[in-house]
Amino acid sequence: MDSATDELAAQIQVAASIPDADPQLVLVFEAIEEQVDLQKVARRLGMEVLIETEDEVDPDADFTLKSKTPRNPLLSSCLHAACLNQTAFNNLLGKWRTWKRGGKLPHGYAPLRDLFVHLKDVRPWGPQDRLKMVDWEEHFGGQLPGLLFEVEVELWYRKTVAARDKSQREVAALISQAGGEVRSSVVIDSIGYHGLRCTVPTESLSDLANGRFDSVQLVKSANVMYLRVSGQAMPVYGVPIESSADTPPSAPSNLPPIVCLLDGVPAANHPLLKDRVLVHDPDDLASDSTVNERKHGTWMSSAVVWGDISEGHNPLLRPILVRPILAPSNDTADRSEELPPGQLAPDLMLRAFRELFEERDGEDPVGADVAIVNLSVGDPATLFDTLISSWARMLDWLSYHYGVLIIVSAGNHGRLPLHSLNTEELLQLRGDERRKAVLESQGRDQFNRRLISPSESINSITVGAIHDDGSQVGPVGYVADPADGLLSISPFTAVGTGYRRSLKPELAASGGKAFFQIPPKPSDVLEFKGATTRGPGIRVAAPESGRELFIAGTSPACALVTRQAAELYELVEQITDGKALTRGQRASAVKALLVHGTGPLDVPQADFPLERVMGNGVHVRDLSSGCASNEAVLLFCGSIGASESQELLFPLPDGLSVREVKRIDATLAWLSPVNWRHRQYRKAALSLVKPSGDIPKLGTPVGLSTNTATRGAGTVQHLSWETQQAFAYGRGSEMSIRVKCLEQAGGLDGAKVPYAAVVSLWVAPAVGVDVYQQVREQVRSRVEVRP
Incomplete structure (x- = not known):
């Protein structure tokens, strides 16, 4: 190493992780080459690469690929490092600005030049990092002024209580100055989380949506790591119809539940769910909704207990336990279900698991036998991008600590922009040609269709969706099938990969077919329509007593895999009878059997690896049946x-x-x-x-x-x-x-x-x-x- 860069390397100290770093001294390195080993270059500078990830963006005038024959014309890398020394921080930024002006560096900085030649930018962690995972305009751009909306502010986790208290006071003061208030705060040491649930005025959100960061002091604060909204990506659903059940099946066994759903309040007295769903509702979320508003929890409970009703399966042997974590939101026009006001997801997860598995205040745990937790829920405002979210970190810690298998939906993306054609041209294509065109559009839009938090959790099984169900219905009227009757990838499903490019989701399952609305004029976006009374979709119980409906998305796919996991658990219990297994070993056994039952999907190769939407494959084998x-x-x-x-x-x-x-x-x-x-x-x-x-x-x-x-x-x-x-x-x-x-x-x-x-x-x-x-x-x- 040259003497000049040797001196620079001596100044650089890298934090063990970004969340543990001093926020004023976090540098972001954005790369512009499609395949570059930046780790080697960084090591020559004495700088450890903290996180190396891959993003996908379209080249532009400022962003050009170095290779004339790139393997992937949309692929770029992003490298983060944290410098704990102010001198090194300023030195690196100064050298980068010199390089940007003339493409040259002083004598002795050859290794630094080898790094800079592959970079688009070197900059401190700033507003674009705190907000880049949120489409603010879509969430808040059309809201009326004068209202307050809830957001989550995640602070950098400081090592000492005094430092955390100081940063929270400073951020709370900024929120108050903007006309908002802090509703709740949470610190969880085990995952390095410090979060605030706050309300902020619409005007501040409008400024953020339009990129006016200078007018919002909160997003400029060095104490803030992320500022985001929360929500719930709902499946597409149709109109309720009369139940298809002729004769009620026999009652479930008296065995304790082994499956717990963290979801909305279910309509537990529905004929298909009565005595099959036990509800533990310590937050009394049932009081915040009418029966007809209890949609998501009812749908998912039905899919876990019965599967796709169209396929005529028997119900699960045991009842399931539902711990509600969603409630209808007053901030949405249709009162869609979201996390309750003032709640932060990591804290809510921690409380729910403690209720399940720990004795508290002299009371027995409510789910001591639970081995499988279903979470068909996600935050559409938080797409996975480089860093594992606090929600996913919490799930990873809980899964290992309690020895439980958590099954998470990959997330839904409700609209699909078309690539190089419009809806009229798409309708002229038939069979495999139409399917290929839609798959190509999914591939081209994969950067905007990433995994939805917390599905990047590494200990969880993440489930994607395929375009399939048991309805056997075709399009009628002003709707069309994006796969023209063929098996395909669901147009909703999120696209992996996971942390450090790991394989995510691990598998895919039927998520229901979905038809798109034929617009009156050609459009370059597919808008998907809820099902008719005949389908398509996964058929489930509706909140209204004695009614059913069809839904489509990754949520029902996740529920169907959870149902299979419950049956595999019974198999593990049977074949290991009398053998001392730990909770973690049982959870791992169910996890391994689920993935072992996957197989390939007969779909033509898309513009992106199909493993990014179905991982190891589609769940095709029921190993519990031998x-x-x-x-x-x-x-x-x-x-x-x-x-x-x-x-x-x-x-x-x-x-x-x-x-x-x-x-x-x-x-x-x-x-x-x-x-x-x-x-x-x-x-x-x-x-x-x-x-x-x-x-x-x-x-x-x-x-x-x-x-x-x-x-x-x-x-x-x-x-x-x-x-x-x-x-x-x-x-x-x-x-x-x-x-x-x-x-x-x-x-x-x-x-x-x-x-x-x-x-x-x-x-x-x-x-x-x-x-x-x-x-x-x-x-x-x-x-x-x-x-």
């Missing part, structure tokens, strides 16, 4: 520590010494502790090693690559291998798969991580081998796990 004779599926549960490796042994059957297709699938799932102060965030990085032992050498995985399956900060890995080679060994031989654990983000401090692995062997039916029976006979009371 498997065919030509396949065996084994479940392994355990706990593993840092730098440990455990061997999973799969007994082999006879009869595989023929050249015919054989497929090995392996899924690994775990719950990781997290360190919000560290850029790696995930403390436990588990991975599968390619199967070996008494089997032929396997090639590269089919479907997702190993790099994709292990990328980022995920907590699920799913891989498949196929071979036509003959197995030289048979009964009495074993296939071996190892599980490895590496510690990250400051280490595990001796903690053990709960995990589960699902391994299956499938052979072509033509081989004529009863794989299931032969493997079953070799499995003893406990499948061996070798440390």
Whole structure:
């Protein structure tokens, strides 16, 4: 390193994470190259890259790609670093401004030049960072003046109580000066969160919507990390119809609930839900709504209990528990359901989980047996962008701390801008051509269709939606099917990836078909219409007694996966009867079985990787109902520590010494502790090693690559291998798969991580081998796990 940059590197001290940094000394580096390893350049300067992420934007006059043949013409990188030394901060900014003026730097700054050549901007954390995830104009641009609206102000989490108190006083004073007030404040040390729920005048929001940041002191405050609104992305829904139920089924069992919904107040006395839904409502949110306003909670409860009513499934064995967290909002014209006034999502989650699992004030926990939590809720104003939201950080901490599987919807985007054509031209396309055109539009708009908070949570299973349901209805009147009757990706579903480009969502499920309104004049935007009395959509109970309706979106997809998770939990209980499993191991087992049941979707390749909307695949297999004779599926549960490796042994059957297709699938799932102060965030990085032992050498995985399956900060890995080679060994031989654990983000401090692995062997039916029976006979009371 040159002497000048060596001196600069000595000045630079990088915070462990952005939330833990001094806000006046946070620098944002925006890159303009589509594929650049900025980490190497930054390391030459003695500067650790705090977060490296990918955004997608259209090139413009100021933003041009360096490569003439870019892999992705929309891809750019964004690099954040935090400098704790004011001298280094000023020095870097000064050198950047020199570079911008003439493209040159003084002698000795070659490494800095190597960094600057790839950058669009170097700047302090400012108003554009605090507001960039919010479409302020859409939310507030048309509101009348003189009203107060609730917003959330997230402050930088300071290390000391005194510093936090000082920053809160300063921000509260700015809010008061603007004509607003602080409704509530929350500090949660375990996730580094300091938030305020405030009201602010419409005029201030209008200034923000129009980019007049100088007139709003609050958004310029160095104490403020984010300023955002809260809301709820509602599914598209149709008109209520009479119930299709002829005879009420038998009553549910007296077993305690294992599923809890955090949602709106349900119409618990609806004939389809009576005695099947137990409501725990400590905040008395039921008093804030009429029965007909209890939409979302009723819909989701119905989808979890019954699935898509059109498909005629039996209800779940056990009742479900609903803990309401949504209430009708007076700030919306249709009183749509949102978080209650004064509530902050991380605090509400923490209170709800404590009620479920902890004794409080001498009372037993209300959900001691709950193993699965459904959250078909999200904040449409907070799209995932670089940093994990406080809501998602809270879910990650709660999931590991209580050993619970949380299932989250990826989020809905209600409008779809078309690319290179309008609605009239789209209607002229038929079949696969129309489907491809819509998929291309989804790909082109993916930057605006990112995951909705808190679906970026790494410990949760995030669910996307496909354009499918059991309604079997086609478009009638002035509506059209965006896929023209073909299976496709839902036009609503959010697009991943997750934190550090991890695979998100993990899977997709039927979210209901949705038809778009044919406008009187050609339009370049698809507007989706609620269903008719015949559909399409996922059929669920409506709040009105004895009524049903059709809905579409990622919320019902998430509910259907939650229903499947409940049935898999019963399977895990059955096959592990008498064995001591921890809550975290059971949750990991259900998680692994869910992902193991995914498969590919028969959709043409879009302009973006389909894994960004369906992860490992579409949920197509119900493993709770067993498997065919030509396949065996084994479940392994355990706990593993840092730098440990455990061997999973799969007994082999006879009869595989023929050249015919054989497929090995392996899924690994775990719950990781997290360190919000560290850029790696995930403390436990588990991975599968390619199967070996008494089997032929396997090639590269089919479907997702190993790099994709292990990328980022995920907590699920799913891989498949196929071979036509003959197995030289048979009964009495074993296939071996190892599980490895590496510690990250400051280490595990001796903690053990709960995990589960699902391994299956499938052979072509033509081989004529009863794989299931032969493997079953070799499995003893406990499948061996070798440390």
